[in-house]
Amino acid sequence: MTYFIQVLIDAISLGSLYALVALAIGLVFGVMRLINFAQADYITIGAYSLVIPTASITPPLLLGALPAVAMVISVVAVVTVLALLTERLAFRPLRSSDPTTLLISSFAVSYFLQSLIILVHGGRPKTVSIGDSLTGAVEMLGVRIPGVQLLTMAVALTLLICLVLFLKKTPMGVQLRAAAEDFQMARLLGVPANKVIAIAFAISGLLGGTISLLFVVQTGTLDIKIGMMPTVYAFFATVIGGIGSLPGAVLGGYIVGIISVLLQSYLPEEMRAFRDAGVFSLVILILLMRPQGLLATKASKERV
Amino acid sequence: MMRVFERYFPVIALIAPLLIIVFVIQQTGSSNVRYVATEALLRLSFAVALYIFAGNSGIMSFGHMTFCAIAAYASAWQTCCTLLKPITMSGLPSFLRDNTFSLLPAALNSIGLAGAAAFLSGLVLMRLSSLGASISTLALMFILNVVYSNWTSVTMGKSTIVGLPVYVSIWVALGFAILLIIIAYLYQNSRWGLMLRATREDEVAASASGVSLYWSRVIAFTLSGFGAGLAGVLYAHFMGTVSISTFFLDQTFLIVAMLVVGGMQSLAGAVVGVTFISVVIEVFRRAEAGFAVGGMDMSIPRGSQELILAAVMLLILIFRKSGIMGGREIAWPWLKKDLGKRDAKARGSKQTDPSSPLAQGSAKA
Numbered sequence: 001m002t003y004f005i006q007v008l009i010d011a012i013s014l015g016s017l018y019a020l021v022a023l024a025i026g027l028v029f030g031v032m033r034l035i036n037f038a039q040a041d042y043i044t045i046g047a048y049s050l051v052i053p054t055a056s057i058t059p060p061l062l063l064g065a066l067p068a069v070a071m072v073i074s075v076v077a078v079v080t081v082l083a084l085l086t087e088r089l090a091f092r093p094l095r096s097s098d099p100t101t102l103l104i105s106s107f108a109v110s111y112f113l114q115s116l117i118i119l120v121h122g123g124r125p126k127t128v129s130i131g132d133s134l135t136g137a138v139e140m141l142g143v144r145i146p147g148v149q150l151l152t153m154a155v156a157l158t159l160l161i162c163l164v165l166f167l168k169k170t171p172m173g174v175q176l177r178a179a180a181e182d183f184q185m186a187r188l189l190g191v192p193a194n195k196v197i198a199i200a201f202a203i204s205g206l207l208g209g210t211i212s213l214l215f216v217v218q219t220g221t222l223d224i225k226i227g228m229m230p231t232v233y234a235f236f237a238t239v240i241g242g243i244g245s246l247p248g249a250v251l252g253g254y255i256v257g258i259i260s261v262l263l264q265s266y267l268p269e270e271m272r273a274f275r276d277a278g279v280f281s282l283v284i285l286i287l288l289m290r291p292q293g294l295l296a297t298k299a300s301k302e303r304v
Numbered sequence: 305m306m307r308v309f310e311r312y313f314p315v316i317a318l319i320a321p322l323l324i325i326v327f328v329i330q331q332t333g334s335s336n337v338r339y340v341a342t343e344a345l346l347r348l349s350f351a352v353a354l355y356i357f358a359g360n361s362g363i364m365s366f367g368h369m370t371f372c373a374i375a376a377y378a379s380a381w382q383t384c385c386t387l388l389k390p391i392t393m394s395g396l397p398s399f400l401r402d403n404t405f406s407l408l409p410a411a412l413n414s415i416g417l418a419g420a421a422a423f424l425s426g427l428v429l430m431r432l433s434s435l436g437a438s439i440s441t442l443a444l445m446f447i448l449n450v451v452y453s454n455w456t457s458v459t460m461g462k463s464t465i466v467g468l469p470v471y472v473s474i475w476v477a478l479g480f481a482i483l484l485i486i487i488a489y490l491y492q493n494s495r496w497g498l499m500l501r502a503t504r505e506d507e508v509a510a511s512a513s514g515v516s517l518y519w520s521r522v523i524a525f526t527l528s529g530f531g532a533g534l535a536g537v538l539y540a541h542f543m544g545t546v547s548i549s550t551f552f553l554d555q556t557f558l559i560v561a562m563l564v565v566g567g568m569q570s571l572a573g574a575v576v577g578v579t580f581i582s583v584v585i586e587v588f589r590r591a592e593a594g595f596a597v598g599g600m601d602m603s604i605p606r607g608s609q610e611l612i613l614a615a616v617m618l619l620i621l622i623f624r625k626s627g628i629m630g631g632r633e634i635a636w637p638w639l640k641k642d643l644g645k646r647d648a649k650a651r652g653s654k655q656t657d658p659s660s661p662l663a664q665g666s667a668k669a
Contacts, residue, residue: 035439090622093622094622097621099435100364100434100438101621104364104564105618105622107366107560108614108617109614111561111610111614111617112611112618115607115611116611119605119606119607123607232442235439235442236439236443239432239436239439243433243436273454274450276446276447276450277447277451280443280444280450283440284428287431288428288431291432291436292433
């Protein structure tokens with residue numbers, strides 16, 4: 001039973017993380033019909049901004065040397081600026097393109113950023129230790145929960161709630177949702193296009209920055225691919241949920257996260273290495289039953 | 305006779321320069337140049353295979369490396385390392401473990417396996433909307449990557465299988481590239497090819513005219529999977545080694561970039577893109593290795609090749625969305641003006657015939 005509760009907590013914490021990334025991707029998709037591969041590199045660059053670029057495997061800290069609050073703020077700021085820059089330089093000129101072109105261009109942006117990191121930091125994985133104080137375990141209701149897990153869950157849930165409140169209650173959030181629903185119509189009703197798109201990217205940068213910190217605290221390593229798996233999972237989360245649906249993205253994120261943790265915990269030992277394959281296969285199975293996604297929206301169909 | 309020539313001129317215009325280039329390289333180039341050219345030709349095979357699906361359907365596939373990998377591994381299982389196989393790949397079924405097949409049947413089996421995998425996955429993936437399908441091809445590649453990197457008893461996991469017979473010379477690579485180009489051209493002008501191109505231009509109008517989005521896509525996906533399988537087998541027997549890390553995102557990016565830069569919507573675009581990018585890559589690879597300018601040794605930092613490639617691709621997407629070729633095939637320059645109309649009449653219901661060089665595969669507005 002305690003094992004089950006631990007698994008459940010793992011599932012919720014991972015699910016929340018994926019839900020956040022999926023939401024970032026879903027928001028940008030909603031306003032621009034762009035599936036942003038570069039989300040992975042927002043996360044990676046956020047993580048790498050902690051250290052000074054050297055070839056060393058244990059590099060000296062850059063932003064990571066700041067006190068905790070300043071560090072969080074500066075990393076998030078770096079990633080947000082990066083997200084806005086990619087929007088301004090790469091995606092804005094392509095705004096009128098069809099979704100496939102946009103998808104390919106974000107693939108190119110992602111590859112560009114990845115090569116940039118390799119160029120600056122070198123391609124080898126590095127170790128970095130921030131937030132050592134969080135590695136201890138906390139005992140709650142007879143279950144031992146690693147502090148990092150607790151932090152991840154708290155941060156992810158808080159962000160998720162804040163984001164939902166922002167989307168539901170503030171005028172900007174309502175405009176964003178309107179734009180995600182039907183961009184043309186929203187514009188006709190006076191929603192400023194540049195502003196909502198910039199805000200969507202800023203949010204995806206903000207989420208990317210936070211997630212990168214959570215990952216680094218958890219794993220203590222920097223890797224070129226650090227952002228890739230969560231982003232790829234988040235892609236499928238948005239597809240399962242129904243492309244273009246924000247509640248769908250969150251739902252999809254939790255489904256993917258929970259399946260992933262359940263497989264990790266209950267698969268026999270020798271099968272665990274195949275976990276990711278299992279998750280992706282299940283994703284495809286879900287899609288087989290509901291090709292439009294669980295919460296299909298108008299946007300998930302091709303526009304005529 | 306003249307009409308046949310005019311009709312097939314787009315293929316001839318692609319094949320002839322390739323033949324000339326390869327002949328010149330064969331005669332004058334160093335072995336290094338020949339190696340690079342062979343690799344480029346193999347990429348061309350792969351790009352054309354991907355084009356069969358992506359170019360004609362307008363749905364980019366990020367997962368075609370899956371079929372390359374399946375075929376490459378299948379060929380390795382059949383032809384490689386007779387003595388070591390029972391030890392290093394003990395999990396293979398006994399008919400594979402204890403036998404070595406000759407090259408041709410092995411290649412055909414492998415390509416067949418890749419095609420079958422493409423057909424089965426196509427049956428599932430093509431049910432999705434075009435964007436969903438595009439992303440889900442990525443899932444396919446991840447599934448295969450995870451399985452093959454961990455299925456140690458059969459694939460040797462992340463280690464490299466060494467010692468495949470190497471039989472792919474520059475002429476073999478050229479031959480198969482030409483074969484794929486011809487297949488791609490015949491397909492895109494066939495009934496199913498034209499139907500698929502119609503869905504690319506307008507899904508709703510195409511399905512209203514009775515085109516099955518699903519089946520036209522499944523067929524192209526399967527054909528393109530066979531092609532990718534062929535490219536995979538050739539690549540394996542060119543390198544002499546097979547490793548799962550070769551068949552992942554980096555290679556995918558390269559091929560996608562080649563298609564996009566050349567122009568995804570025409571066969572000529574695929575060929576021009578591969579040639580262009582291969583030259584760019586080679587120039588920068590040499591620059592990274594170091595070169596001499598006025599007695600000074602210079603080199604550009606490692607990794608700038610990828611950076612520049614990505615930048616080129618982005619610039620093309622921004623400023624010339626339909627690529628260098630703009631979605632056109634290379635048409636016979638002295639074409640009789642009424643050829644397109646006559647074709648249209650001959651075909652009856654079809655309004656414009658994209659196979660006729662007059663009708664350009666127009667880029668979406």
